[in-house]
Amino acid sequence: MDERSNIIFEDRFTVSDVDKDGKKFDRVSRIVATSRELNMHLTLDIASELYPVAEGEAFALAVVRSLTPDQDAKDAAADENGDGADDEGNRKVRRELWRAPDQGLANDYDYVMHGKIYKFDDSQKGDNMTTAYFSFGGLLMALRGSYRHLANVVVGENVYLLMRK
Incomplete structure (x- = not known):
């Protein structure tokens, strides 16, 4: 990580x-x-x-x-799994930040x-x-x-x- x-x-x-x-x-x-x-x-x-x-x-x-500073750690964990999923096995949904309600x-x-x-x-x-x-x-x-x-x-x-x- x-x-x-x-x-x-x-x-x-x-x-x-x-x-x-x-x-x-x-x-x-x-x-x-x-x-x-x-x-x-x-x-x-x-x-x-x-x-x-x-x-x-x-x-x-x-x-x-x-x-999104906290998102980087989550993305790195998902990438370590190799399947684009987080630690719980849920699929990540990546959105452009400018479309998100919270723009970090x-x-x-x-x-x-x-x-x-x-x-x-x-x-x-x-x-x-x-x-x-x-x-x-x-x-x-x-x-x-x-x-x-x-x-x-x-x-x-x-x-x-x-x-x-």
Whole structure:
């Protein structure tokens, strides 16, 4: 069974710049933010019509593996049985989470995106900093900071980005 935590990264950020190089797309803004506690630097493309942010605003950001953290353990147990059934022998019924009445972690956040970790760059080992790159359907994110805060990042893994003000 997978013993990894569902949460890959979470912290609070303050926006320092919005579209500092000019607005390239009508409905997308690129924000630059710095975390309050972990000294992380974030560059994120965001759908500005859906979730507008302004310079100086603070928001919470989380990157998670699943929107249903307790479901992962049940799925792993069913997969160990090899038949798609849970421990009691009942067949699992998988539904898309956005159709379910309880949307898990998405209920607690204002803005949710699904994407993939596509690159992990630790080439600047001298300053003990690394950068993880994410793609959310063409909206990109770069998260830069200490390696120990990005230790749970696995290239190729599907993730959810969750934000709230």
